[in-house]
Amino acid sequence: MNPPTADETPQCSAKGCRAGAVWVLAWNNPKIHTPERRKTWLACEEHREHLSSFLGMRGFLKDVVPLADWQTAETP
Known part of the structure; x- marks a missing residue:
């Protein structure tokens, strides 16, 4: 995920x-994905729990990270 432009x-x-x-x-x-593969969904405060529950019930959810931390970790 790249940082957003203006x-x-x-x-x-x-x-x-x-x-x-x-x-x-x-x-x-x-x-369908290798264990190290990570897909991402973005969530606002209001929908974080709902989206997390949806993925969690299916055994898909691996991590929930603040967007700012994710962008920092992804930036070389």
């Missing part, structure tokens, strides 16, 4: 939500 603000991945993202939910589907 005209690109990360948005929550919840359906219909356009709020700014605050959290990164790292996940993978073990049936």
